[in-house]
Amino acid sequence: MNITESTATQLTIRGLDNLDSINVFIEDIAPKVGRITIESFGDAWSHAWGGMWDGYSAAEFFARCDDGYLLGKFARASSNMECIDFEALIDKLKTAVIEQRKDGDMSSTEARETWDKVEEIERHEGMTVNEIHAMDSIDIELISDLLGEEWYHSVPEKPSREARRLKLIIQAVREAFIAKGWFKQEVAA
Structure with missing residues (x-):
């Protein structure tokens, strides 16, 4: 058994209209490799990327992706998005x-x-x-x-209602990443 210890950044986003608090865990595992896990009110969504664009952290990559792409990645395990x-x-x-x-x-x-x-x-x-x-x-x-x-x-x-909620959560996470300055250029929403 191999055990590896890594460091993740956690953000908590509060005070959102129509949304509960959101916890975001960001892991930059290696260059171009990262994972983001989002949790809100007992629901959690996670996705790992093994081929992000050159030089971007997981947060930068997330901030640059459009809602539809991210919804598809984070909702993949859920069968009730439609x-x-x-x-x-x-x-x-x-x-x-x-x-x-x-x-x-x-x-x-x-x-x-x-x-x-x-x-x-x-x-x-x-x-x-x-x-x-x-x-x-x-x-x-x-x-x-x-x-x-x-x-x-x-x-x-x-x-579905779940898809609409997840989209609002994704948008809130992106806004938090942008507010933290975790991007190098303008982002596409």
Whole structure:
């Protein structure tokens, strides 16, 4: 067994609007190699980079990366970064009813009844496509009839509440790194 001791820098960011305190652990392991771990209210995200740009510390590298890139790296282990956009799904189902009516695949009565069923679909904020199958209150057969058997591939999604929170945390960490002066040039947000 080999045991290695290293030094990490810890920052605590407090006093943020709509966010709990954030603890950030920054490790510069070797040139172009670093790790950042972020913790807030019991949730933690970590990512290590083995090929950062020449001469940048982990904090500098982080500060220069855009939100989408960092969100992808820190949220990689989480399966609930996207959730169903129920309003867009309802609109998509209504469009399918209109198209099927125009194509003669539905009578006006069938179209009206189907439209009403679409309107009755419960909207479950934050639900993922995988979770929708377990819901008795959502008519999967109706969705399949309108969008096809592989409808789940085309369900409109949006960033989940967790993804929106993580993005705010990433932005706060970047602002803290910039406030500490841990960069050499202008950063891209």
